[in-house]
Amino acid sequence: MSRAHPLSRLIDALRVLPGVGPRTAQRMAYQLLQRQRSGAEQLLAALVHTLDLVTQCSHCNNYSTTPICELCQDESRDPHLLCVVETPTDLLMMEQTLAYQGHYFVLMGHLSPLDGIGSQDIHLPRLVTRIQGSALEEVILATNLTAEGEATAHAIATLLRPLGLRLSRLARGVPVGGELEYIDSGTLAQALRERRQALN
């Protein structure tokens, strides 16, 4: 089948979905064409609708159907706190803790020089603009505790340091409910280095 053939274009296009390789994409494409024509039309409509309506919030960068998202407009949120996360899913995870009442900034990724993802791609200039002239007092760097997340947090901290606000990072340590016997050495070493006063 030539590259230009619409079916091979669809197969290629389906491979943007996570976990979908060439074989699965091919099966999906045939399924959509042969048996699921109406499903394919619904998928098409949903895609058009979503791409049309969902934009990114001009404040926090998260997906939103309004120019400024509901969370950014919510006046009950603490205007002094900003939490920087990698993805919209991470924002949801933070919300589920019920332990955070401030605002967010979603990077939509992490720095990855090898993949050509630099500070522009994770919207760092916009983050600086967001902070300048705001009421913010603390920025919590809540990127993942992976190598890429740590590097991204470090880069952001370096960038924001001149702005003179408090910069903090999620605690590294033993998960709540964790037993020492099943923790990796690196985490245990960190939990030891960053030990806290007892009876706080």
Next chain:
Amino acid sequence: MSRAHPLSRLIDALRVLPGVGPRTAQRMAYQLLQRQRSGAEQLLAALVHTLDLVTQCSHCNNYSTTPICELCQDESRDPHLLCVVETPTDLLMMEQTLAYQGHYFVLMGHLSPLDGIGSQDIHLPRLVTRIQGSALEEVILATNLTAEGEATAHAIATLLRPLGLRLSRLARGVPVGGELEYIDSGTLAQALRERRQALN
């Protein structure tokens, strides 16, 4: 088979092994008697030898073949730091981090009032004696971050507070290499509450 029968005594005795229920114990007992007579004799000898030679270190409470264990006798260890752990395995985990150079105290368990395990059973009076008149400056409470471990740490902190040394606890937080998306809410909330200054 009556309770007094030696075979049922052996079956009952084998049930002290972790993960061994009545069925497994029965299979083990028959195996030992029918096919593994020599193995059974070796096991017997090893048990006698171990029970005879291995005692507990009078300093740290860990298993030792000498009245004071090698680690407690090692003069290169920092005499100002004491790390309190629940089990000998936890001590090994701490050693594997290569991040700790102080001494230990092994509780051999945790407080569990429902199971009748009180402060005597986890040797707290001996811990106090160990600390009094020593060169110790800090006690690190490295019990598990489970409910029992936390309760035990809290009880020890309350007990030791009058002695006036620094009391610390392992950091609670996101494991090194962890992604927010796969962390439980409780841990993420703790990591947020105990966030640290960035760029340290």
